[in-house]
Amino acid sequence: MKMRGARILLEALRCENVKHVFGYPGGAVLHIYDELRLSGEDLGISHYLVRHEQAALFAAAGYAQATGQTGVALVTSGPGGTNAVTGIANAFMDSLPLVVFTGQVPTHLIGNDAFQEADLTGITRSCTKHNYLVKRVEDLATTIKEAFHVASTGRPGPVLVDLPKDMTAQMCEFSYPETIQMRSYDPPHFAPQKQIKRAVEAMISAERPVLYIGGGAIAANAHEEVRHLAERLNLPTTCTLMGLGAFPASHPLSLGMLGMHGGYWTNMAVDNCDLLISIGARFDDRVTGKLTEFAVGAKFIHVDIDPSCVGKNVRADYPVIGDAKAVCRQMLTEIDEQTSSGSRIQSREHWHSQIADWKRQHPFWFKEEGDIIKPQYVINELRRITNGKAIVSSDVGQHQMWTAQLYSFEEPRQWLNSGGLGAMGYGFPAAMGAATAFPDQLVVAVVGDGGFQMSLNELATIKQYNIPVKILLINNGYLGMVRQWQEQFYEHRYSQSDMEVAPDFIKLAEAYGVPAVRATKSSEVTKVLEEALSRPGPVLIEMKVAREENVFPIVPAGAALKDMILA
Amino acid sequence: MRHTISLLVENEYGMLTRVAGLFSARGYQIDSLCVAPTFEDGISRMTLTTHGNDHVIRQIIQQSRKLVKVIEVWDMTASPHVEREMVMLTVSAKMGDQRQEVLSLVEIFRAKVVDVSEDSFILEMTGNREKITAFIDILRPIGIQDMVRTGTVALTRVAAVKARQIQIEEEGEEFSELTLNEKV
Ligand SMILES: Cc1ncc(C[n+]2csc(CCOP(=O)(O)OP(=O)(O)O)c2C)c(N)n1
Ligand SMILES: [Mg+2]
Numbered sequence: 074m075k076m077r078g079a080r081i082l083l084e085a086l087r088c089e090n091v092k093h094v095f096g097y098p099g100g101a102v103l104h105i106y107d108e109l110r111l112s113g114e115d116l117g118i119s120h121y122l123v124r125h126e127q128a129a130l131f132a133a134a135g136y137a138q139a140t141g142q143t144g145v146a147l148v149t150s151g152p153g154g155t156n157a158v159t160g161i162a163n164a165f166m167d168s169l170p171l172v173v174f175t176g177q178v179p180t181h182l183i184g185n186d187a188f189q190e191a192d193l194t195g196i197t198r199s200c201t202k203h204n205y206l207v208k209r210v211e212d213l214a215t216t217i218k219e220a221f222h223v224a225s226t227g228r229p230g231p232v233l234v235d236l237p238k239d240m241t242a243q244m245c246e247f248s249y250p251e252t253i254q255m256r257s258y259d260p261p262h263f264a265p266q267k268q269i270k271r272a273v274e275a276m277i278s279a280e281r282p283v284l285y286i287g288g289g290a291i292a293a294n295a296h297e298e299v300r301h302l303a304e305r306l307n308l309p310t311t312c313t314l315m316g317l318g319a320f321p322a323s324h325p326l327s328l329g330m331l332g333m334h335g336g337y338w339t340n341m342a343v344d345n346c347d348l349l350i351s352i353g354a355r356f357d358d359r360v361t362g363k364l365t366e367f368a369v370g371a372k373f374i375h376v377d378i379d380p381s382c383v384g385k386n387v388r389a390d391y392p393v394i395g396d397a398k399a400v401c402r403q404m405l406t407e408i409d410e411q412t413s414s415g416s417r418i419q420s421r422e423h424w425h426s427q428i429a430d431w432k433r434q435h436p437f438w439f440k441e442e443g444d445i446i447k448p449q450y451v452i453n454e455l456r457r458i459t460n461g462k463a464i465v466s467s468d469v470g471q472h473q474m475w476t477a478q479l480y481s482f483e484e485p486r487q488w489l490n491s492g493g494l495g496a497m498g499y500g501f502p503a504a505m506g507a508a509t510a511f512p513d514q515l516v517v518a519v520v521g522d523g524g525f526q527m528s529l530n531e532l533a534t535i536k537q538y539n540i541p542v543k544i545l546l547i548n549n550g551y552l553g554m555v556r557q558w559q560e561q562f563y564e565h566r567y568s569q570s571d572m573e574v575a576p577d578f579i580k581l582a583e584a585y586g587v588p589a590v591r592a593t594k595s596s597e598v599t600k601v602l603e604e605a606l607s608r609p610g611p612v613l614i615e616m617k618v619a620r621e622e623n624v625f626p627i628v629p630a631g632a633a634l635k636d637m638i639l640a
Numbered sequence: 641m642r643h644t645i646s647l648l649v650e651n652e653y654g655m656l657t658r659v660a661g662l663f664s665a666r667g668y669q670i671d672s673l674c675v676a677p678t679f680e681d682g683i684s685r686m687t688l689t690t691h692g693n694d695h696v697i698r699q700i701i702q703q704s705r706k707l708v709k710v711i712e713v714w715d716m717t718a719s720p721h722v723e724r725e726m727v728m729l730t731v732s733a734k735m736g737d738q739r740q741e742v743l744s745l746v747e748i749f750r751a752k753v754v755d756v757s758e759d760s761f762i763l764e765m766t767g768n769r770e771k772i773t774a775f776i777d778i779l780r781p782i783g784i785q786d787m788v789r790t791g792t793v794a795l796t797r798v799a800a801v802k803a804r805q806i807q808i809e810e811e812g813e814e815f816s817e818l819t820l821n822e823k824v
Contacts, residue, residue, distance in 0.1 A: 195657070203709070208653075385699060
């Protein structure tokens with residue numbers, strides 16, 4: 074049957090099992106919005122009208138992080154597309170599967186500086202995994218198929234499909250390809266057996282190994298295999314910011330998060346290990362600190378699906394190229410093989426007790442001060458009240474680091490945040506995206522007063538669709554992370570980081586029709602949290618916290634891990 | 641060290657900017673670049689020369705391989721291959737001795753005269769980079785009025801030994817690319 078391009082797009086979305094689209098209309102995408110009105114419901118597609126395109130991308134990213142499915146956003150040409158760029162860059166840095174549809178001026182006007190024209194494929198070339206400009210309506214269905222395939226396979230990432238307005242108006246026969254063959258794109262799956270064998274030999278014979286898990290393990294759904302591997306070889310295991318939840322925080326082998334704000338014991342373990350086994354992590358500078366002094370006595374096993382990550386920042390003594398889940402399984406089989414032919418797995422008691430000592434010496438710590446609310450206490454209470462079971466998204470800043478340190482994530486896809494790009498304004502819309510996928514689960518957005526003010530327009534969205542996000546606002550009246558650096562590294566010269574002038578957040582939320590509560594004293598925190606978290610629908614919870622609390626430990630930028638500042 | 645990298649790519653809209661953009665975004669140098677369709681429909685080959693240490697070259701190869709529409713990437717420098725560039729020059733050639741001198745250089749370098757005017761020639765020559773540079777240097781004192789030079793193109797030898805024999809037959813030992821490569 075012939076149908077217009079706009080319908081083909083929606084039919085294709087249905088074939089891809091897309092149920093949620095986050096978007097914002099405009100001239101270039103009017104045919105699509107018309108079709109959404111006509112047939113969206115029949116096709117099982119719900120559209121969420123956000124209040125800024127950036128939020129559409131963040132919501133789609135939160136959806137992707139929480140579900141593992143490809144998130145979908147739809148925005149108009151020109152300003153719609155440019156407003157989406159930060160969200161695209163965020164998904165690119167954090168390897169999140171997104172398909173982004175942007176409107177474009179009609180094909181005959183492209184290049185003419187037409188109204189609301191922007192070269193979106195050009196602008197996003199360096200922050201998409203791939204992008205397309207559809208120039209013939211006959212190519213539309215295949216392009217969408219390819220876009221979803223590329224976004225969700227290999228190392229996932231955002232793919233942009235630019236749709237000139239005439240492409241959504243023209244009529245064409247619809248048929249959706251079942252499979253896709255791309256000569257130029259064939260991501261690896263199993264690693265060569267030789268790489269596995271050598272890596273496993275090193276893992277068995279290491280005396281002071283550390284397993285280092287990144288977001289790639291979550292992307293590959295490899296958390297169970299990772300746990301088996303850790304348990305089989307008795308490996309102390311640390312997660313990156315993006316990897317939190319890939320290994321249960323309460324597990325006896327868990328070391329928690331490493332890096333700039335990692336635990337003392339975690340960073341000491343990494344610094345002193347003789348073998349660092351990296352799975353789906355990329356030795357980011359926030360993890361390694363000064364590279365030349367990073368784990369100097371260690372050999373590196375680097376498991377990654379993206380060969381360009383391996384050997385990029387540190388030399389990979391044992392490169393293993395493959396999908397994290399497949400590789401872990403290969404390793405487990407190889408371990409059986411090698412142990413049955415006589416290799417003994419060491420208990421490494423000394424190493425484990427050394428790490429336990431480090432942890433005893435300097436656990437996470439903060440000082441209670443009368444009735445002033447300490448942000449760390451709020452996160453501890455959040456964990457206790459929610460049993461560590463909520464889906465927690467965070468914005469970027471101090472509150473993000475405290476949440477990462479203290480919430481104790483047990484499950485993958487429970488922790489959503491902007492790691493690689495570190496984009497303020499992520500936390501709230503991302504939680505919104507996750508909550509549309511899991512309306513019956515508790516979804517909490519931990520946000521700072523700065524980042525919330527970059528995204529609070531979405532209060533209207535959660536009100537409109539009754540999306541039950543619980544916003545936990547850690548209000549310190551500062552761009553806290555900036556202030557902390559200015560305190561520690563610029564001799565207390567607070568430059569443009571004071572944000573005490575802010576709206577009354579309670580009145581603000583209420584103006585949007587979203588209920589709101591506030592705690593100003595430590596003794597109120599538990600009650601306020603318990604009550605607010607147990608009410609249905611969206612709610613804003615403001616915690617007026619100690620203004621000048623710092624995140625510890627901290628590895629100063631460019632310093633070695635072992636030179637972290639403890640207090 | 642200088643490397644010649646060959647990329648087989650889907651000949652799609654924007655392909656050149658994808659590759660060039662990758663290089664500029666990651667701070668790699670492109671010293672020369674040639675792009676043209678291959679004998680296969682829809683497939684183009686890009687040959688580019690760049691320089692950097694082993695780490696940089698490895699990253700260049702891996703990062704370009706990652707581009708979704710790049711089919712394969714080879715570091716030609718790693719194995720026996722043939723490289724060519726082409727140069728065209730407008731050289732002063734007044735009647736008499738100067739004309740003769742230019743013509744004898746053309747003979748020695750196996751170049752070609754492709755256009756003749758009263759007081760100049762347009763010369764064309766293909767060869768490896770060193771040979772072309774040598775040709776330019778030797779013509780310089782005579783008077784180069786204009787010049788254009790392509791980037792490098794390169795092909796791997798399927799069977800190095802066999803290819804070497806053919807090349808020796810064709811060009812003689814002294815211009816064998818293989819001997820040049822071996823010296824490096
Ligand atoms: C879009 C964006 N702009 C600037 C920054 C730099 N930045 C990082 S953390 C931070 C402060 C965040 O303040 P707030 O949201 O109040 O959180 P807090 O650190 O106080 O918990 C800033 C400005 C950023 N990460 N993202
Ligand atoms: Mg703040």
